[in-house]
Amino acid sequence: MKNLQYLAWGFIVVCMGVGILIAKWMIPDLSWSAVAASIGGTVAGVGLVAAVAKIREMKKRDHVPDVDERTWNNMKNFYAAALYFVLIGSMAVVIVLVGLGHETIELGAISLYLLFLFMILAIGSFIVKRA
Amino acid sequence: MKVTNRIKEIRLAKGISQVEMAEALQITRQTINAVEKHKYNPSLELALKMIKYFNVPIEELFTLEEDTK
Incomplete structure (x- = not known):
């Protein structure tokens, strides 16, 4: 189940990255620095959400499901x-x-x-x- | 027809907290609250789990109230 969760996070990042590359392909004027910033922002954003989820899980004292x-x-x-x-x-x-x-x-x-x-x-x- | 239950009554009589019950049945505490307040009817699977958990016959836990009309 844990592996599936990590796989889902990875899949989301890859999909968003592919989306940004498609945007670059559709808009040739889009600078590579903007593409790099978007991909970096995506990884940071998903990482932040995953980190918050992990911290909440570690703080949880009971075994009640979400x-x-x-x-x-x-x-x-x-x-x-x-x-x-x-x-x-x-x-x-x-x-x-x-x-x-x-x-x-x-x-x-x-x-x-x-x-x-x-x-x-x-x-x-x-x-x-x-x- | 409305389904009523005596879950809260039986749970308190056995000295079980909502969190303990939620952990044992692998459901959220909010669901127990909703079932106890008759705001949510549990699935057949959950109802059977509750019967097994409390070790009581189904008619003691759930009652089907007939319409008066």
Whole structure:
């Protein structure tokens, strides 16, 4: 189980690294220093989260698990509800943009919107896990 | 129809804390709290684990309340 956890952390770092390299491939003007900073930031960020998780685990005095069947049920319900909010919200945004006279959406704007969605979903998952 | 339980009553009678029970059943303390307050119905698997843990018959732990209507 521990190995799987380390594998998951590694997989996340590799995926984010590949994403940054794809960004460099798509945007040739992106400097290598920015790419290096992004990869460094990714490794540092994931490392920080992993370190905090490890410290919390070491401080824990009991052997009570962090998640159980109720947590997974709550997560499933949260994502089922979030799906509708995301779909309806996205549709509403498109309708508003069309109403304002926009005919195209920049990829940058979409990526920012997706980043915002992921952040909201991550915060929501964290709250649901704790409830 | 509502499922009620006597988990809190039986747990306290046996002098078991929520953390001890959570450790033994490998569930979170919040889940025990939710089950005891009738906010969450445990899965069949967890219900059977609880019966085994307390060593009581199922009808002593869980009751199905019939609708009056």
